[in-house]
Amino acid sequence: MSGQGAFAGALLTPEAPRPAHLSDPSGTRATRRFDVYRNNVTVALTEALAAAFPVVQRLVGEAYFAAMAREFAQAHPPRSPVMATYGADLPDWIERFPPLAALPYMPEVARIEQARREASQAADAAPLDPRALAGLPPEALAAAHLHPHPAVRVLRSHHPALAIWGRNADRPDLAQSPPGEVLVTRPGLAVKICAAPTGTAKTLQALAQGASLGAALPAGADPSAIFACLFGAGAFAQPGDPET
Amino acid sequence: MQSSSLPSTAGIGFKSQHFDDLAHPGAVSWLEIHAENYMVEGGPRLAMLDELRARFPISVHGVGLSIGGEGPLDPAHLGRLKRLIERVRPAQFSEHLAWSTHEGAYFSDLLPLPYTPDTLERVAAHVDEVQQRLGLCMLLENPSSYLVFEESTLSETEFLAEVARRTGCRLLLDINNVFISASNLGTSAQAYLADYPVDLVGEIHLAGYAEEDDGQGGPLLIDTHGAPVADPVWALYADVIARIGPRPTLIEWDNEVPDFPTLEAEAARAAQLMARRRAA
Incomplete structure (x- = not known):
């Protein structure tokens, strides 16, 4: 040796x-x-x-x-x-x-922390302003292609991992979060973490693979809840941003 | 090749908790960052660095190149370093006479190497490669030592001088490391500095150490960067400055990081010693 x-x-x-x-x-x-x-x-x-x-x-x-x-x-x-x-x-x-x-919640809490770190270090990109889509007729909206922000991550938890994370990370607003999907992203310099409606992960995954907005929603999902969550968190990047 | 533009004044190792304090930097006139901490795609760390580089000269200090490693330099890491240097356009870039990676595993410590003709050839080739790839003249820093390699045939000062002669690199003189090594190896720090090629010094590091028991009734000094600069290190620093004049001088305090005024006071002490030398 x-x-x-x-x-x-x-x-x-x-x-x-x-x-x-x-x-x-x-x-x-x-x-x-x-x-x-x-x-x-x-x-x-x-x-x-x-x-x-x-x-x-x-x-x-x-x-x-x-x-x-x-x-x-x-x-x-x-x-x-x-x-x-x-x-x-x-x-x-x-x-x-x-x-x-x-x-069994421990790996899920660890995944939230890892997602948070990845979001914090991901490429910068301006978030899409939801007003850009405001005037579109429903069929044009369904045909739109949106780009997930480079910092966005969605996790699925079977245990109240987000609540546990929130209680231990000085985020009492998250302390009652139920098990389910968790959205992590960073539209500016601060990481955002929130509970996300069921179907958010599948929607983002389909969008990232090039599906249109209409085609990306999984069956049975609540479109308005999913879009309110994604737009509210700044989970999409401006199209044509050189860093995305 | 780009040469140094770091001022011959006092600087500190940047810690994010001091970002707001740096609105009133006092004696701190430049900053050093650890390259690897900023090798991320985006986000608050890089945003902070972009703001700082508009206000302060920046020294980029690498800890992960493994210049003293037996294996080849990691091209991916050199690529990351080149991207960072293009972004920051630092006044200076420095790395260590040490290794930290073996067969792809990174140990996050500055590990020692024996000083022989073979290791000299390897280190000089690696320094050459870094300077070619980054397009700059780098500085190489002396390590802190805890043990002796029985196979060493060259002194550390001979080794550093010869690497610099072969590659054209300059040297970062860590006076705390000189003191620690001399104490741990039972040699003389003054003799080391008398032999050291001081005309190649482009930067000086000062830091604090911890004292432990060597298990044989003597002290073993540990390079913790977690305490004020010790008095004997200040004395050696004053001697060096008296001999060669002011040089860019960094206060390194990476663990148990104090509040900004404490750190600034250390920088001010270095600045005063340099001012006294200028006035002499």
Whole structure:
């Protein structure tokens, strides 16, 4: 194994032997000193995950989160130096993490936090002004093609994940949100999160794939509720915006 | 190649919680950002940076290139860096004599390398590649050390001087790192600075460290960037400034970040030392 291979292999694995040929100034094998790097790496990765998933951290507690993050980081070290995106697969990992199986809302809360982070970092685009569609006759409206904003994300929750998130993220207005769809977007610089009517996710998905407005609505959905939610949140981008 | 336009005054590492305070920057006349924190598509972080760059000279400081790595530089990361530099048009770009990535895994720490003819060749090739790709003259920073590589045959100062000679890069002198390494390795910080190629210094870093037990009854200094600059580091800084004159000087405080007045006071102390040297 190369020098850096042995060094790298021992960083995240406490059971791995510390690399050879490292010493302290007295010539003694460096163990305590190598552990400075082990600690730095673990702390840096844990802190990056805690910054992205503060509500999960609050729900499980700091010590539990740190232990969980260490286990996650050992299995999934970052594949990029951009720590702003590290941990995108943490929600899926939590879903398969046996010790949290009794808290099935936890992966859903983590997905809200991940969507929030993605929305915060997505490309900027001016939201579509709903007045642009105001004068259109119904058939022209049904034929219109709208572009979902680059920051928009819709999640489906089977548990009251949005309510739990709201109670722990200083958003008491969301504290009674029922299970169901959750819309996350960022029409300006501030991320918006709200409960969305059933069918919102399917509508946006169809629009993103090029369907017209009329064709995008799933059967049985409430069109006026869905459009009120999407336009209210600024979930569409202006057409022809160079950044979309 | 573009050369530095960072002023020989005091700057701070930018933290978003200080954005409003920077309306009255006091002794802070430029800002340094960690490149990787701004490698996002859009949103509030980049909006903040766009505002700041209109008001302050910006130094872009990379932490993720892994210039000391055994493997090739990551072309995708170099591409992200190039896009950021085109957006910010910084006064200066710097990176570390360290590695952080191995076989695609990134460790989010600045890891050490032995100093040998082989590692020298590799680091010089990587610095060359960065400078070619970004179209600028970069600065390379000395690391903080906790241990000794038995295979090293060159001193750190020889190593840095030779990388600079081969590539034309300049140097970022982190005086806190010099002090930490000397203490941890039982060497002399003064001797290090006497050997260091000071004429290549384009920027100085000052930061605080933490003191732990080395397990053998001695101190082990940890480069935490989480405390005020220590007195012996200020003394070394005053010596360097007396010798080479004012240089762009950064107060790095990345953990346990204090309120802005505390940070500004550190910058003011560096600015006073430079002003005293100018008046001498």
